[in-house]
Amino acid sequence: MQFIYICGNIYIMKEIMEILNKNGYLAYIVGGYVRDYLLGITSFDVDICTNAPISEIVKMFDGRGKAYPQYYAYHISEGDYEYDITTFRRELRYKKNKPVELKIAKNLKEDLLRRDFTINTFAMDKNGYFIDLLNSKKDLDSKIIKCVGDTEKKFEEDKTRIIRALRFACTLDFELSDEIINFISKKAYILNDVPKEFKRKELDRIFDSAGLDKFLYYVRRFEIQKYFNIDFVRVIHSYNKYGIWAQMNSDLPFSKNELRIINSIRSIISKGNITMDDIKNNSEEVLLNASFILNQVDRLKVLMEISKLHSFIDMDADIDLFFKYVNTNDVVKTYRIVERRIIEGYLNNDMLDIEEFLRNL
Numbered sequence: 001m002q003f004i005y006i007c008g009n010i011y012i013m014k015e016i017m018e019i020l021n022k023n024g025y026l027a028y029i030v031g032g033y034v035r036d037y038l039l040g041i042t043s044f045d046v047d048i049c050t051n052a053p054i055s056e057i058v059k060m061f062d063g064r065g066k067a068y069p070q071y072y073a074y075h076i077s078e079g080d081y082e083y084d085i086t087t088f089r090r091e092l093r094y095k096k097n098k099p100v101e102l103k104i105a106k107n108l109k110e111d112l113l114r115r116d117f118t119i120n121t122f123a124m125d126k127n128g129y130f131i132d133l134l135n136s137k138k139d140l141d142s143k144i145i146k147c148v149g150d151t152e153k154k155f156e157e158d159k160t161r162i163i164r165a166l167r168f169a170c171t172l173d174f175e176l177s178d179e180i181i182n183f184i185s186k187k188a189y190i191l192n193d194v195p196k197e198f199k200r201k202e203l204d205r206i207f208d209s210a211g212l213d214k215f216l217y218y219v220r221r222f223e224i225q226k227y228f229n230i231d232f233v234r235v236i237h238s239y240n241k242y243g244i245w246a247q248m249n250s251d252l253p254f255s256k257n258e259l260r261i262i263n264s265i266r267s268i269i270s271k272g273n274i275t276m277d278d279i280k281n282n283s284e285e286v287l288l289n290a291s292f293i294l295n296q297v298d299r300l301k302v303l304m305e306i307s308k309l310h311s312f313i314d315m316d317a318d319i320d321l322f323f324k325y326v327n328t329n330d331v332v333k334t335y336r337i338v339e340r341r342i343i344e345g346y347l348n349n350d351m352l353d354i355e356e357f358l359r360n361l
Helices: 010-022 032-039 054-060 108-112 137-142 151-157 160-172 178-193 196-207 212-222 241-245 256-271 276-281 284-294 297-307 319-325 328-344 351-359
Strands: 027-030 045-050 066-068 073-078 081-087 089-095 098-104 129-131
Touching (some): 027 032, 027 108, 032 045, 032 137, 054 066, 089 108, 160 196, 160 212, 178 212, 196 241, 241 256, 276 284, 276 297, 297 328, 319 328, 319 351
Antiparallel strands (some): 027 045, 066 073, 073 081, 089 098
16 A cells, blocks of 8 residues: 545545544545546545445435435535545446446445446545555556456446546547457447437537547547547637537537537638627637637737727728738737827728728838
């Protein structure tokens, strides 16, 4: 065992484990929180497993959270953190990608063996001692996504794990194991059994990460666009996930507000240029996404700055005239000069005269 410092909301985590310990039970932080700590990633989801029966967990934390006896689980939400306390358990049977028959496990190791990937099998106690019962640290150090036990069995019982494997590989910049690659190459079609809502949630997490290029690589390599309910030709990095969705066709579920954002981005990029009217009629999120896709981030900054000017005249010249003759960094300054010359009577408020002035700068 190796000592590591427990980060995050250490007091609540230690308090929960101490309560379990004082009542005669074991308690460990397990899974993703420990993995993220080792990778230097901040995590707000804390899984704590114990040999305490769910009935005892409910007594110890009565009124503090909500119990889910069918899963031997108790959930506490405090501040920015979510805590799930679960009894050691085994999953005997799955239906529709969810465990429908569970049994109490004998010990921590038996509980860890039910988990999806080796990088999610780490544990630590309240004192911060790191526990690696399945010798999985080597996979984390090698940046490999590998199933716990038999790959085919893990994926057949819960098809959502295939998408999770891809998401971890993309967001953590890890590689898939040979076994996972072979399975996806042969049986990607079982992704049709994954609910659209789950696909959308996982894709959002990928699109909001730095792992887009790796995802697009895997999609092309395994030819799995149709299994993700997406279709695209070329995708450019964007401000956030909505910019990515705006470049794809998909029948995955979106709210009305999300569709409004996506369609607004599409409307701007279809024109090939961000205009002053776009500045007036769209949110900053829409504009930022469009600017990334069109490679017009600097242009957007200029347009937004000009839109904030308190102009006294309605200038008879499109803003693109300024971009045509003036360096982008000088557009705002030049716009002010032209406006002042018109107000002072040194320049006619006429497009041809303004263009002539700009041409001779």
